[in-house]
Amino acid sequence: MRVLFTPAPISAHITLVAPLAWALQTAGHEVRVAVPPNFTGQVTDFGLTPLPVGESIDLMAAAGTSDPAEIAALTGLHSDGTPRAETIRFRTTWLSALYFGSGLAGASLRGSIDDLVAFARSWRADLVISGFFHGGVVARASGAAHFRMLTGLDHIGRMRTEFLRQQPAGAGDDLRRMVEETLQKFGCTYTEEVLTGEWALDPMPQALRLPDGLPAVPVRQIPVNRPDVPPAWLLEPALRPRVCLTLGLSGREAYGENSAALNFLAAAGSLDIEVVATLTAAQLPPDVTVPGNVRLVDFVPLDQLLPTCAAVIHHGGILTAFAALPHKVPQIIVPAAVWDESEVARYLHRLGAGVALEPEEATPERFAQVLQQALREGRFTQGVERAHRDLLAMPTPNEVVPALERLVARRETR
Template sequence: MRVLFVTLPEKSHLFCMTPIAWAMRAAGHEVRVASSPAFTDVIARTGMTAVGVGDDSNISSAMAQHRESQEVESVDWSELDPAKLTWERELERAQMGAWGFAYYNEPMIGDLVAFARHWRPDLVVWDPLTYAGALAATAVGAAHVRSMCFADVWAMKRQLFTKLRDEQPEDRREDPMADWLGAHADKLGAAFSEELITGQATLDPLPDRLSVPSDVRRIPVRFVPYNGPAVVPDWLAEPPARPRVCLSLGAANTERYGGDYVSKAAILEALADLDVEVVAALLPVQVQELDRVPDNARVVESVPLHALLPSCAALIHHGGFGSYATALVHGVPQLCVSTAVADQTLRGMGLQQAGAGLFLPHVQAGPQEIRDAVARLVSEPGFAANAASLRDEALDRPTPAQVVTELERFAEVAA
């Protein structure tokens, strides 16, 4: 069959679905991966056939000018306790969400629908914020599923929002997401349905303890780390003499927001007197921000995280899903130092509650707090034991190759 993957032009989103795309291709299916034209080179380097749709005018261009946007309450989707939610705040969040999602998706909808009508996919797999994929599937009657690169706060927030909405007087029942997607569905000769927001099914890589329950159909799948093209350095062949701590702040904040939200130099200095070996896996531009490197630290560029983490006793990261899930499947205790954007608070707190890591909001992550947290992660055996338990749960999920059969059946039934 023909399988169309659709993603925003974000590496973390693409890399999470790449092993599933590989599995579909290895099973003999035709695969295409669609995104913005400037992102096609990144897609092609995964080994997949890329399709450029729309133009490159999306929200990413505005991010560096609005660094504070990661700290606005309405971009934090982690609060799922109904007792703490109000209609006014959830409506504001939905309005902000619909605006941002439209900004990301609008440039690609027309071309994506046109490509789908030409290529006629049997199945569309879309990242959970690329609603253009659901519209394209609707246009051609294809089955469609979301491929999660978050904890699924999106589906649960939608469920909670509609409950609050239905409790309002009829003249106050606003629904920004339904209005936006419904307008596009009308142009396709279709009607709005919740499937345009939450898919017909959802590929969920998180262990049940860390997943978000909701009423959507879930297909469990194992997270398989992919970090892009890379070469394993020779020094990784030697076991570390001391507990190894990896510092990785990802690429998104630097590339999209103009810089990280915590100081790499301050973190390295804070860990300088600990009996650990620190490996700072940084982008070239991040390396340039360091004035000096402490004696117990090694700064490296472009090291594949999935090759480095098996030798590590702890990982310090920015809350991104790729870093978080890669450490998860390798059983590495984590220190999440993150902003509150999207689901990052929920995932950080989930690890802490499971005893497999610690969470520090970036505004509370001073050098001493980070030093104390790392000292605990490498010295208290409970963190490693609990991280190993979560690793076993993560690895117990079906592999992408095993999920292919279920997706084949799903596409056949949905058709």
């Protein structure tokens, strides 16, 4: 097969598709990963072949200068009333405007769709694995199968299902209108599969999946990072319990949000631990004091760091959460307000694999208390074992490839 990945231009999303892209490639399939030109280096870091499309884009700059009220008015997406609906709706409509609207703050990804369709048609792509709605347009315009690669809980599928349940066909459906206008350029008609895919590739454990009724194939998220030479200090035994503090890739690049998790730094100096904080200067408030037992590093691969750690403090992103599970590291999570971080935190909390702290309770004193529990109490050992079993119950990318081959072959014989 010829398989074209179309992730959103966010580093975390490129990282999420890398294990499956490699599984397909090592099974003998041709793989391309389509990204704006300034993201091609991140694709080659994983040993994959990039396809530069459209123009380079700085998502943080676009997000920082956009009017949220203007963005929120762009589509008529509805949710099922969950507390995080407006945040999820904001992120979804913001990306929709970049691909299908007039762009935001001078940033636009409309040209990438033209490039993608031209390539998929000439390359004769068999399968498009999309990270956002633009991939569905490319699949429809080129005749390829269309699978969505979920980047967490399927809030998009759930919102779309709920919207169609509540609204008469086509009524107030601005998202469909924008996508349909783009499809017409390529002589194609709209079907709902353009948005929701024929199948979804779901990296979430069974207990976290949303019952949206859409067909899905589970696939385990394998921890992967940009390769790097391990620093010398990482190869030496830790003399005290080592704790990792990280806010994830998307917090750096697409949203730039500070987190209450940084309050941990005020507690770290009084604890007999070693802290490795993978933070950039922009993520640290100007008045923060960094204790002497905290090592600040711009980047160290989590799959190298976490095996040496006794605990990890983070924002609830699935790349970080699932990177810790194979090494059975207890997690303390202060959920970010981006996508599904609260749900991930509550899931790990329920299993006893970690502690979920709301931002208002993430005080230095509470951090010190919770961390001491994580380092000393056996219940966390049992909890991380349970979470690890949930992860191992999911098929690996290599095990999923034959299922994808069968689904695409079955589609072609219809």
